Each structure stands twice: as C-alpha cells, then as structure tokens.
Amino acid sequence: xxxxxxxxxxxxxxxxxxxxxxxxxxxxxxxxxxxxxxxxxxxxxxxxxxxxxxxxxxxxxxxxxxxxxxxxxxxxxxxxxxxxxxxxxxxxxxxxxxxxxxxxxxxxxxxxxxxxxxxxxxxxxxxxxxxxxxxxxxxxxxxxxxxxxxxxxxxxxxxxxxxxxxxxxxxxxxxxxxxxxxxxxxxxxxxxxxxxxxxxxxxxxxxxxxxxxxxxxxxxxxxxxxxxxxxx
Amino acid sequence: xxxxxxxxxxxxxxxxxxxxxxxxxxxxxxxxxxxxxxxxxxxxxxxxxxxxxxxxxxxxxxxxxxxxxxxxxxxxxxxxxxxxxxxxxxxxxxxxxxxxxxxxxxxxxxxxxxxxxxxxxxxxxxxxxxxxxxxxxxxxxxxxxxxxxxxxxxxxxxxxxxxxxxxxxxxxxxxxxxxxxxxxxxxxxxxxxxxxxxxxxxxxxxxxxxxxxxxxxxxxxxxxxxxxxxxxxxxxxxxxxxxxxxxxxxxxxxxxxxxxxxxxxxxxxxxxxxxxxxxxxxxxxxxxxxxxxxxxxxxxxxxxxxxx
Numbered sequence: 001x002x003x004x005x006x007x008x009x010x011x012x013x014x015x016x017x018x019x020x021x022x023x024x025x026x027x028x029x030x031x032x033x034x035x036x037x038x039x040x041x042x043x044x045x046x047x048x049x050x051x052x053x054x055x056x057x058x059x060x061x062x063x064x065x066x067x068x069x070x071x072x073x074x075x076x077x078x079x080x081x082x083x084x085x086x087x088x089x090x091x092x093x094x095x096x097x098x099x100x101x102x103x104x105x106x107x108x109x110x111x112x113x114x115x116x117x118x119x120x121x122x123x124x125x126x127x128x129x130x131x132x133x134x135x136x137x138x139x140x141x142x143x144x145x146x147x148x149x150x151x152x153x154x155x156x157x158x159x160x161x162x163x164x165x166x167x168x169x170x171x172x173x174x175x176x177x178x179x180x181x182x183x184x185x186x187x188x189x190x191x192x193x194x195x196x197x198x199x200x201x202x203x204x205x206x207x208x209x210x211x212x213x214x215x216x217x218x219x220x221x222x223x224x225x226x227x228x229x230x231x232x
Numbered sequence: 233x234x235x236x237x238x239x240x241x242x243x244x245x246x247x248x249x250x251x252x253x254x255x256x257x258x259x260x261x262x263x264x265x266x267x268x269x270x271x272x273x274x275x276x277x278x279x280x281x282x283x284x285x286x287x288x289x290x291x292x293x294x295x296x297x298x299x300x301x302x303x304x305x306x307x308x309x310x311x312x313x314x315x316x317x318x319x320x321x322x323x324x325x326x327x328x329x330x331x332x333x334x335x336x337x338x339x340x341x342x343x344x345x346x347x348x349x350x351x352x353x354x355x356x357x358x359x360x361x362x363x364x365x366x367x368x369x370x371x372x373x374x375x376x377x378x379x380x381x382x383x384x385x386x387x388x389x390x391x392x393x394x395x396x397x398x399x400x401x402x403x404x405x406x407x408x409x410x411x412x413x414x415x416x417x418x419x420x421x422x423x424x425x426x427x428x429x430x431x432x433x434x435x436x437x438x439x440x441x442x443x444x445x446x447x448x449x450x451x452x453x454x455x456x457x458x459x460x461x462x463x464x465x466x467x468x469x470x471x472x473x474x475x476x477x478x479x480x481x482x483x484x485x486x487x488x489x490x491x492x493x494x495x496x497x498x499x500x501x502x503x504x505x506x507x508x509x510x511x512x513x514x515x516x517x518x519x520x521x522x523x524x525x526x527x528x529x530x531x532x533x534x535x536x537x538x539x540x
Contacts, residue, residue, distance in 0.1 A: 032471040033257035040257045054365050062364070064435055068427040071368045072419050075375035111368060119372060125289055126342045127335070128256055181300050181331065183259065189304045214405070218413040226420050 022048045038179050039128065046131040050114065053138065057107055066232050070108040073100040077116035082123045089203035093117065093137060094162050094169070095211035101145035102152050103223040104232070109141030132176050140165045155216055162212045166205035170197065235513065236274070236506040240452040241353035247455075248345045250463045251502055256338055258470055260477040261326075262486055262496055264333040270503025271340035277510045280347055290339045294332030301328030307480040327479040344506075356444050379419060386414045455505075462502035469495025 026044045033040045073096055080092035093116050101109025114134040121130055144151060144161065151157050174193045175185070182189055194201075226232065236244070255267035275281055301324050303315075308323025349357075351373050359366040390411060469475050474492040478484045486492075 029257070032467055035259035035477070036257045054362050058362055058364050064431045065424055065427040067364070067368060068371065068423050068430070069420065071371035072375060072423050074368065074372035075379055076416075076419070078372065079376055079379060111365075115365075115369060115372060119369075119376070122346060125339055126346070127338055181297055181328075182305055183327075183331070192304050214409050215412070218409070218416050222413075222416045222420055226424065230424055 018052055022052075036183055038184060042176065042179060043128050043131055046135045050131055050135055050138070053110060053114075057111070060107065062107065063232065065230055066104060066108060069100075069104060069226075069232070070111050073097075073104075073108075073112045074115045074119065077112060078119040081116065081120035085120075085124060087203075089200040090207040091120075091204075092207075092211045092215070093120070094140060094165055094208045095215055097137060097141040098144040098151075098158065098162055098165065099212065099215055099219040100223070101141040102148045102158075103219070103227055104145070105148065106142040106145030109143075109145035110138040111141075113137035113139070113141035128180065129173075129176060133173070136169050136172055140169065153220060155213070158212050158216060159209045162208040163205050166208040167201060170201035170204055236278075236509050237348045239455055239509075240446055240448050241349065242357050242446075242448070243452045243456045243459075244348060245354070245357045247459050247505070248341060248349070250459070252338055252341045252345075254463060254466050254470070254499065254502075255334060255341070258475055259327075259330060259334070259479075260475045260486075261330050261333075262477075263475060263499055264330050264337065266496065266500045266503050267337040268333050268340070270500070270507065271337045271344065273504070273507045274344045274510070275340055275347075277507050277514070278344065278347065280343070283343065286339065286343045290336035293339060294329075294336045297332035297335060298325065298328040301325070301331065309482050323479050323481070323483055326483060330479075353446070356446055359444075375419070379415060382418055383411060383415055386411050386418070390414075455509075459502060459505060462498045462505070465498035466495060466502060469498070 026041060026048065029040045029044055030037045077093045077096040080096060084090045084092065093113065097109060097113040097116065100112055104112075114137060117133045117137050118130065121133070144165075147161070151161060171194065174190065174197055177193050177197075178185055178189050251267075251270075255263060258264075275283075275286075302312075302320045303318075305324045305327065306319050306321065308321030310322035311319040312322055312325070313320050351370070355366045355370050358369075390407065395407070395410065469491065472491070474487060474489075474495040476484075477486060
C-alpha cells in the first residue's frame with residue numbers, strides 16, 4: 001500500500017465541508033425558504049448525509065471484485081422493482097439489498113440500497129423524496145451488512161429483519177408524505193396517512209418476507225460459494 | 233443546430249437542480265405556474281409532449297394534493313362544506329392546488345432532465361467528485377439490458393427443456409425463481425472475470441482519468457453566469473419576502489410592488505431559458521428556410537441570364 005501524504009488544503013476542506021459548509025447551507029436555506037422550511041430541512045439533510053456517506057466510501061479501498069458484484073446486485077434490484085412496478089407496494093429492493101449485504105458487507109449494502117432506488121426511480125419518478133428514499137434503503141442495507149454474521153444463513157432472522165425494515169421504512173416514508181403534503185407535521189395527519197397507507201405497508205412488508213424466502217436459497221448457495229472461491 | 237442538450241452537462245445539471253430547488257421550496261401560486269409553464273414548454277418544444285405517462289403521473293399527483301390537504305387540514309376561514317364534523321376550507325384547497333401545481337412542474341422538470349441528461353452525461357458530471365460511485369452506477373446501468381436479455385434466453389431454454397410450466401401460480405413462481413437462480417450464477421461468475429480483467433489492466437493501481445467528450449465552451453460560461461444571476465435574484469426575492477404568500481387563516485394578496493415583479497420576472501426568465509435556447513434556434517431555422525424561395529436558388533445557367 002502506498003500511503004499518500006494528505007495536503008493541508010485537503011485537511012482543512014475535510015473539516016470545513018461537513019462541519020461548517022453543510023450545516024450553513026441547511027440553516028441558510030431555512031431562512032430563504034421559510035414557507036417550506038421543514039421540507040427543505042429534511043431533504044437537504046438527507047442529500048448531504050448521502051454526500052458524506054459516499055465521500056467516506058470514496059476514501060476506503062474496496063476490492064475490484066466486491067465493487068463489480070455490488071453493481072450486479074444494483075442491477076438485479078432495479079430490474080426487480082421495474083418488473084414489479086404494476087403491483088403497488090410490491091418490490092424486491094429490500095430483499096435483494098439485505099441478502100446481498102449479508103454477504104458483501106455494509107458498504108456494498110448501502111450502495112445497493114441507495115443506487116437501486118436512484119436507478120429504478122428513473123422508471124417511476126424522481127422527486128424531493130429521492131434523497132430520502134435513497135438514505136432509508138441505504139441504511140437498511142448497511143445495517144444488514146453490519147449484522148451479517150447474525151443474519152447469515154438464518155431464514156427466520158432474515159425474514160424478521162426484512163419485515164421490520166419494511167414496516168419501519170413505510171412509517172418513516174409516511175412522515176415524509178405528511179411533511180410534503182401539509183407542509184408541517186401533526187400527529188392526527190400522521191395517523192390518517194398511516195391508516196390510508198396501511199394496505200400498502202402490509203403488502204410491502206409481506207412481499208419483503210416472500211421475496212426473502214424465495215431468494216434466500218439461491219443467494220446463500222451462490223454468494224457463499226463465490227465468497228469462498230474468490231476470497232471476497 | 234444548437235439545442236439545450238448540447239450544452240455542457242455540468243452546467244445543465246446545475247441549472248436543473250437549482251431551478252427545481254427554487255420551484256420546489258417556494259409556496260406561491262405565481263412561481264408554481266411559472267415553473268409549470270417553463271417545464272411544460274421545454275418538454276413541448278423538444279417534441280416530447282406525447283409522453284402520456286408523464287402527464288398522467290403529474291395529473292394524479294396534483295389531484296392527490298388537491299384532495300388530501302383539505303381533508304386533513306382544517307385551517308382557514310372560508311368553510312366550503314362539512315364532512316364528519318370537520319370543515320373543508322377553501323384556503324386548504326388552494327394550498328393543495330398550489331402544492332399540486334408545484335409537484336406537477338417538478339415532475340415535468342425531471343422528465344426533461346431524464347431526457348437530456350443521458351447516463352454518460354450524469355457520469356461525466358459526478359465522475360470527478362466520486363469516481364467509485366460513478367463507476368458502480370455506469371456498470372449497473374450497463375448490466376440492466378444485459379441481464380434482461382440473458383434472462384430471456386434462460387427462460388427460452390428452460391421452456392425448450394420442458395422445465396417451465398405456467399399452469400398454476402406456484403409452478404410459475406417456481407419457474408421464475410429457477411430462471412433467477414440461473415441468472416445469479418451467470419452474473420456473478422461472469423462478472424468476477426470482468427473484475428479480474430479490470431484489475432489486470434491496472435484499475436487498482438494508478439489514479440484514473442475519465443474519458444470525457446464534453447468541453448466547457450464560451451456559451452456554456454455565458455449560460456452558467458446568466459442562470460446563476462437569475463437564480464440569485466430569485467433566491468434573494470424568496471429570502472427578502474417578495475415571494476411571500478400566506479394561505480392561513482386567509483389567503484393573502486399576491487404582492488405586486490416593484491421588488492416582487494422583478495423577482496417574478498427573473499424567475500420566469502430562469503424557467504424559460506432552455507425553451508428560449510431551443511426555440512430561438514428553431515425560429516431562426518424556420519426563418520432561413522422560409523427565405524429560401526425558388527427564385528433565390530440559382531438554376532443552371534441562372535447567372536448568365538442575369539448578367540445579360
């Protein structure tokens with residue numbers, strides 16, 4: 001490994017951008033867009049968090065094989081979501097992200113979750129919600145990667161994880177829906193949105209479990225083998 | 233022909249992001265309508281008005297905002313009707329309408345963005361900041377058509393071998409998962425070879441330089457300066473309160489003083505910039521074509537008759 005010397009300018013920037021520039025951007029936006037302050041804050045914070053995550057990944061050295069495999073599963077998850085798009089609430093992103101993250105690790109999990117949303121939203125629609133969705137799915141993948149040892153090969157644990165992730169994701173997305181449509185947050189509106197979205201939440205969480213059950217075996221066999229064979 | 237798509241991707245990317253952010257985070261009927269007109273006219277002038285899916289999505293989103301907000305938000309003075317002891321107010325409806333128009337315009341902006349910013353341009357734009365993310369994104373985008381084609385082939389071969397039955401739902405699901413399983417094997421095994429080949433060519437070694445087809449010309453600089461200036465005026469108007477508009481408890485009047493008019497004009501020019509760029513050129517082309525009349529075309533021997 002060749003260790004590069006970090007220039008003082010880079011050092012200053014690495015402190016200045018995340019700790020001064022980004023909060024300043026969010027806070028000044030609050031004064032500019034007063035009418036939609038809450039929506040601005042939540043979107044800007046998500047977008048900037050994503051930037052910080054990706055900068056972190058940029059610094060880490062990732063093996064070429066792991067990098068390319070990450071791209072493969074992004075493609076799988078995106079195709080799955082595009083195919084399932086006629087069925088509301090059904091998509092395999094969570095299942096594919098979690099199962100791949102268990103074998104490939106947290107960084108790959110984050111990338112698979114975030115990028116498959118970004119790509120498949122091209123077919124659905126991109127909007128203010130994109131950074132929010134990317135962060136939510138990225139974190140689902142990352143946590144699955146960190147829990148890798150605990151989840152690997154356990155069908156029941158995996159199902160519980162994807163079920164919980166599905167419900168949690170829906171509940172968090174409902175917060176966003178309330179802020180987006182009402183420009184504020186009230187508990188009564190949140191309750192109303194949760195009740196309206198209940199069928200979607202239920203289909204989504206159950207379809208997650210179904211996809212996990214279907215995909216667990218091929219993923220375990222193939223990724224397990226690849227991992228041993230190529231030392232990823 | 234100069235069209236908006238031929239401008240430098242980084243400038244176009246910045247334009248779309250900044251315009252959409254200003255449109256999205258303002259809550260004002262005038263800016264909402266300006267943004268809708270700007271985004272829709274860009275789509276129409278590029279000849280993409282026939283994408284019905286986008287129109288349906290925009291309409292549904294707008295309608296959803298118009299319906300949901302008055303049902304859950306009971307602020308406002310003017311009561312239109314009462315449902316389950318909850319008043320439905322005119323103000324809440326107008327709020328929903330403005331949010332809906334804004335959302336629809338953002339969908340139209342995004343539609344043009346996706347049309348103009350093809351994947352190579354996006355990768356050029358983010359590639360310098362984040363080469364790893366750009367590489368993963370490029371590869372994933374390339375794998376999607378590749379895997380779709382391969383899945384079709386596997387499906388066909390399974391059918392030919394008589395393995396694939398679609399009599400009941402369970403046998404269909406089994407068939408699909410068998411195809412999927414074969415796909416994973418195919419993809420992972422093949423892609424490892426790609427990865428090794430990349431490593432052998434020195435991917436991990438030195439610093440990589442992306443191949444870029446795009447240059448930053450003078451007109452890109454002019455475009456960037458002009459749009460940043462207009463965006464700056466719009467943001468200043470938002471911050472200084474010139475775009476202020478309040479719905480509750482009563483709808484306020486739209487400000488029509490000089491500062492507000494200047495702000496709206498700047499935002500209108502900002503939103504119409506791509507349309508002007510595309511449209512101006514198209515108009516000039518029309519004009520040139522219309523001046524090419526038959527009499528101007530020199531015919532064989534035409535010059536000799538003139539000289540005599």
